[in-house]
Amino acid sequence: MNLTFDRPVAHRGLHDRTAGIIENSAAAFRAAIEAGFAIECDLQLTADGRPIVFHDDDRERLTGRTGAVADTSFEEMSSIPLLDSAAGDCPMQFADFLALVDGRALLQVELKHQRDEEGTDRLARAAAECLADYTGPVTVESFDPRLLVLVRKHGFSGPLGIITYDYDPEGHHSTLGEEQRFILKNLLHWHETRFDFISCAKNALDLPAIRFWRELGVPVTAWTIKSQAEADAVASACDQIVFEGFDPRD
Template sequence: MTSQLFPRPIAHRGLHDRAAGIVENSAAAFEAAIAGHFAIECDLQLSRDGVPVVFHDEVLDRLTGETGLVSDRPVAELTHIGLKDSKAGDRPQTLDAFLEQIDGRALLQIELKHQPDAEATRRLAEAAAGSLARYNGAVTVESFDPRLISLIRDFGFAGPRGIITYDYEGEDYPPGITEEQRYSMRHLLHWHETQFDFISCDKAALTLPAIVFWRALGKPITAWTIRSAVEAEAARPHIDQIVFEGFNPDRVD
C-alpha cells in the first residue's frame, strides 16, 4: 500500500483528539499532523461574503457554542468564534490563513464541501482556486460533487483533483439527488467531465466495480475513514493510502 501521490497516511481533519483539547480542522490538529509527518485532509465551507473557511459541518452547532448555518455568517464573525473544547483557543481559519500556517510543511487533501446551489458552488470553486494559485506547497483538492472538481479546474487549479465516493445505496445520499445522478456517481460516469486524478472512497465500498476498474488503470485510491489498525489492514489490498483518525498508523504493534 504505497502511493507516489500520497506517500504518507492522511490525517482526517488533522490529527485531532477532542478529549485532549485538539479539535478537528483546528490549527492545533494541523500542527499535530505535521509533527507526525502525516498528510492533512481538511474541509472548506463558504462564508456569507464568499470566503472559504476551514470547517466541516454546514452548521456551527456541533463544534462551537453558536448555532445556525456557516453560510449565514460573514468571515469576520466566523473567525472570531471559538471552537468548542479547544485547549489552545483555536477558531475557524480562512483558507488563506490555513495555507499560511501549513507553508508547505505537509501534503494537503482539501475537500470542497457540497453547496446549496449553483451560485455558491461556483463561488467556492473560484475562491479556492484563487487562494491555491498563491500557494507554493503540495496540495490536492477533492469533493463529493463532480461540479466542484470540474469548476476548480476551470478556474485555473492545475493540481491533482479527486472524487470522493461511496456506494450511494439506501438513504444516505444528498437530498434532491435523482436516481440517474446516484447511478452516475456510484459508477463514476462523470469521468468525461471531471477527469479526476484520484479517488477517495468509503472503506465499505472499495470493491465496487468502478473502484476496482480505475485502480487497475492506475488511479490512486484513498480510503476513508479508517479508525483502527484492523480497518487499515482490511483496506490495504484495495487502496494506495488511508485517511485516518482516532489512532496513529505509525504506532501499530
Template sequence: MTSNPPFARPIAHRGLHDRDRGIIENSFSAFAAAIERGFGIECDLQLTEDGEAVVFHDDDLARLVSGSGRVRSVPASALTELPLLGSTAGDCPQTFAAFLDQISGRAPLVIEVKKQANERDTIDLAKRVVQSLATYKGPFVLKTFDPRMIVALRGQGFQGEIGIITYGYDKPDWYGDMPARTRFMLRHLLHYPWTRFTFISCEQTALTLPAIRFFRAIGFKVMSWTVRSSDQARVARRNADQIVFEGFDPDA
C-alpha cells in the first residue's frame, strides 16, 4: 500500500497541457505548468530503437510528431529532435533521464510504463526505467496496465511503489482482440498473488467494481483517471483517493 506524496495533490494527466494554447501533452511546457500550479504529474514511457526510455504516450509517431512508424523503430537521438505538433515553444519529446532532470523533485510523479509488444521489449524498458530512477531523489510511483511489466520491474530490482492501471474491460475499442478470460482476470485483479501491486489506478466509471472496492476497503490507495470536469471529480472522489485530471482546474 502506497505512501502519500503522489496522492497529496491532483495529478495532471500528461502534464498540465492545453493544445489550444500550444502546450502539448507530455511536453517540457506541460510539466513546467504543472509544477507552477503545484500539481502532481503523470507521464508515459515508451522504448526506442536503441533501448532508451522516452516520455511519449503513443507507440506510433503520427499523432504527436511529424513522422511515421513506431517509436520502437526510431533512435532516441532522432525522436528527441522532432517538435511536438502544435507546440508553441517548439518542445520535442524528452528522454526519461532529461525529464527527471527537469522535474528534480519539484512535483510528485506518477510514471506510466507502457505495455510493450513482446517480452524482450518489456524487460528492456523495465531495465532502463529502473536504471534511470536509481539516483532520482524526488517522490514518484510507477504504474502500468500490464501485469508482466510489474514482474519485469521487480525482476530488475525495483522495490518502490507500483500500481496496476485498470478499467471495466468493457470497451472493445480499448481491448481489441484480447481474450475474454484475460479480460476477466484483469477486470477482477486476479493477478494480485503474483504481481503484488501496491496501489490501483482505475478509470473513473469503473471505481465501483467489486475488486476496486475490496482493495480500497483493505487499505490500498486508488487514483481515478481521466477526470475531465468538476462534476466528474465530485463523483470520482467518492470512491478514489486522488484524481488524474485534464481540461479543467480541480482547484477551482
C-alpha cells in the first residue's frame, strides 16, 4: 500500500485553548483544514453505541462534568459545551465530523481503548459503518491491536496504523503483563493486525522494531511534537510529525 503522509498532522485538530479553540472540536478541525494540515482525532463510544469525537474516557477535563463517556448517552454528550470553547462547541458525532472535513484533509482516526470486549467490538463496528461511504483520505489507528483487527473485520478497507511507544513498566500501560508489553513494544502482532503505518512516541523512534519496519518502507509518524526543535530532532527518524502547540509552517 502506497501511503504518503505529505502534510504535518494536527493533533486533535489545530487547537489553542488560549484562543478558545478546544481539542477535538469543530473549530480546531476547521482551523487545521484552513491551514492545510492533516488531522488526528479520537473516537470514544457513548452508552448507546454511537462514536463520538472525544479523547478522554472521563468527561471532567474537557467538559467539567463527572462520569465516563461510556456511561453517557450521545444526546447528553453532544449537548455539553467543551470548556473554554469560544464558539460553544460540543463533542461531535463521528458522522458529523466526517461531513465537516468532507475529504479536505487526510485523517488519522484513533479508536480509543474500551473497557470490555463488547465495547471494543461496538466501537470498531460503528467506526467502520460511518466510514463505509466516506470518500476522503482516511486512516484508522489504535494502541489496541484488537481494534485494528475488528475494524477490518467490520469492513474498513483503508490504511491501518498501530500506535506505540516504549511500554515502560512504570508508564501509562503499567497494568499490562510483561509478555503483553513485549509483544506491543516489538510489534509482534503484525501477523494479525497487518498494520500499514506506525504512529510512534517521539522518544521511542530508535526502538529496533520501529527502525526495522521503517527500513521495509512502512511510514512512521511521530507524536506528540510540541516545538520546531523537537520536529528537527526527529526528522531523520520519521516520515511525518503529529504536532500541537506550534506552527510547523513558521
